[in-house]
Amino acid sequence: MLAKRVIDGDLRAASRLMRDIDDRVAGVEEELRALTPRLGRALVVGVTGSPGAGKSTLVDRLIATFRARGKSVGVVAVDPSSPLSGGAILGDRIRMQEHALDPGVFIRSLATRGELGGLSAAARGVVQVMDAMGRDVIIVETVGVGQAELEIARLAHATVVVLVPGMGDDIQALKAGILEIADLFAVNKADREGAERVVLELRTMLELRPSGAPEVEIVKVSALKGEGIEELVGALERVGRRRHSTPATGNTARAGNEGDEAIGDRVAELGKRVGHRFSDRERALAALTHPSFVNESSATVKVLDNERLEFLGDAVVDLAIAHRLMERFPNAKEGALSRMRAELVDEAGLARAARALGLGELLRLGKGEERSGGRERASLNANAFEAVVACLWLEGGMEQVLTLVDRLFGEALTALSPGARGKDFKTALQEAVQAARGYSPNYRLVKEEGPEHARRFTVEVLLGGEPSGRGEGRNKKEAEQAAAGAALALLEGAGAR
Secondary structure: OHHHHEEEEEHHHHHHHHHHHHHOOOOHHHHHHHHHHOOOEEEEEEEEEEOOHHHHHHHHHHHHHHHHOOEEEEEEEEEEEEEOOOOOOOHHHHHOHHHHOOOOOEEEEOOOOOOOOOOOHHHHHHHHHHHHOOOEEEEEEEEOOOOOOHHHHHHOEEEEEEEOOOOHHHHHHHHHHHHHHOOOEEEEEOOOOOOHHHHHHOOOOHHOOOHHHHHOOEEEEEEEOOOOOHHHHHHHHHHHHHHHOHHHHHOOOOOOOOOOOHHHHHHHHHHHHHOOOOOOOHHHHHHHHOOOHHHHHOOOOOOOOOOOHHHHHHHHHHHHHHHHHHHHHHOOOOHHHHHHHHHHEEEEEEHHHHHOOHHHOOOOOHHHHHHHOOHHHHHHHHHHHHHHHHHHHHHHHHHHHHHHHHHHHHHHHHHHHOOOOOOHHHHHHHHHHHHHHHOOEEEEEEEEOOOOOHHHEEEEEEEEEEEEEEEEEEEEHHHHHHHHHHHHHHEEEEEOO
16 A cells, blocks of 8 residues: 555655646555544645745745755645646746755655646645655645635645735735735845835735734745745744744644544543543534634535534533523423523523633634634634534433533523513513503514525514614524513513504
């Protein structure tokens, strides 16, 4: 099997497997699966930018600097396809000839073969082979990226966007894309007139990012003269440490680049926080995996997200809270019990429980979610908590779930009173309107938007046919509660008529 020989350090086997991946030979998926235990060690650096920005010369300098630091380097150079043969034109490789005889450098050229996104279809698999070979750093150079060609961001731990003075309106066309994918900006040919203007424009663009987004450094370099390269490598290593960190501090490494050891650490840390040693590691990992991570996955095996577990966990949490409420309030009526449960297990309550466990820092998120503050978002934390509860119920049964509920909701349970209105605004509105006006409120769905994993609902409540309140939520029930609360506030402010 080629995979075993690759792990043993056989360069010929690695070259053969890379060729098979590029040629889409049958059986390569099985070979790549066999490499999985060795993945996750390399720092994957993406270098992208417009054609003519000096990417290949910059990569040549990066190789030399990493080698001077004692790092072994792999390079995946994606070139345009030849219109005659369909193969790579090899323009990138010509600029890296001085490293050809260095055993610490392995260079593989790939043709785009008509693929969009700046990469070839084989690039992910080739990166995995280099990772399994034991390369410390893997540099992936794209063919030239535009506004819609953003695949490199899904593969690399750190993405460098290379810009040069004199681009004119080109930087405007690139704006939307590079704001999303760049971890670093390298302003190449910085000795030319106009370099400071490019830096100023980039800083202005970065001010448009959401608050709390990770810092994006801007480094001025001259690849031809070798100036600024040490600073660029230092910045890359800082980004790499942040994105390639241990699970307990928030790992955002791409799927397919996270090895068995890192996965095991993440699941073990979850077990410590929950108080249960999970035997089904794949399922526990899925509970921490947001759909955005799966969408950006470069893995050759299927990566599971937490949506199905969230569905199950929603019911389990409701049942556990209902059980404790029945025990604590043996004489309370069904309406009061429902109101108290709704007060405890709304999105805010579940998010508080998730934060008490520190689930946010264990989540596997896509790059966009990471940058937009997804780890702190209440909906993501609430969903993850429900998914983790589902795993706990499947392995430990209701007793372990109840133990966790007592720990996280015990204080709130103690503070509840069956006579208080709590947060069940729908019931309160129904009672108030029925008594004052003799009819019941009606609810209608105004809007449903967002991706499947993050739907948002907008509901309007009608009193006597007139819109009297509007609310939003992650499901219709939450939106109706919010709308009822808005209507109640209106009624209480003006007096029920």
